[in-house]
Amino acid sequence: MTDLVLIQGLRIDTVIGVYQWEKEIWQTLVLDLELACDVAPAAAADDIQQALDYAAISDRLTAYVSAMRVELIETVAERCATLLLEEFAVVGVRLTVNKPGAVPQAESVGVRIVRGQGF
Numbered sequence: 285m286t287d288l289v290l291i292q293g294l295r296i297d298t299v300i301g302v303y304q305w306e307k308e309i310w311q312t313l314v315l316d317l318e319l320a321c322d323v324a325p326a327a328a329a330d331d332i333q334q335a336l337d338y339a340a341i342s343d344r345l346t347a348y349v350s351a352m353r354v355e356l357i358e359t360v361a362e363r364c365a366t367l368l369l370e371e372f373a374v375v376g377v378r379l380t381v382n383k384p385g386a387v388p389q390a391e392s393v394g395v396r397i398v399r400g401q402g403f
């Protein structure tokens with residue numbers, strides 16, 4: 285199966301970082317997701333109930349990450365991948381967590397992980 289549902293540039297404000305000053309401010313993470321699934325049943329029926337609802341996933345991740353209090357973007361990535369595989373009908377996830385502004389000399393920094401199948 286090679287179908288993918290995409291969510292690109294999902295901006296989520298949260299409290300994250302290694303340093304003490306970061307634990308006292310909100311920063312924006314930007315998530316890019318590729319979700320491996322089978323889109324054929326939803327397409328055949330033209331039915332959102334059979335689709336991987338990118339709006340519902342975006343809302344769930346926003347609530348989850350904004351309430352998270354961790355230091356590393358690696359932790360965010362790993363926890364989000366686990367949530368997606370457990371709560372939604374995805375068989376695999378490629379997930380990038382970007383932290384723009386974390387390194388002044390860089391446009392953005394981030395991590396990318398792949399979990400499950402389909403890639």
Ligand SMILES: Nc1nc2c(c(=O)[nH]1)N=C([C@H](O)[C@@H](O)CO)CN2
Pocket residue numbers: 300301302303306355356357358383386387
């Ligand atoms: N691999 C990582 N390196 C760093 C992280 C991180 O989450 N993963 N975080 C920081 C700091 O929190 C940084 O964003 C503040 O400038 C440093 N390195």
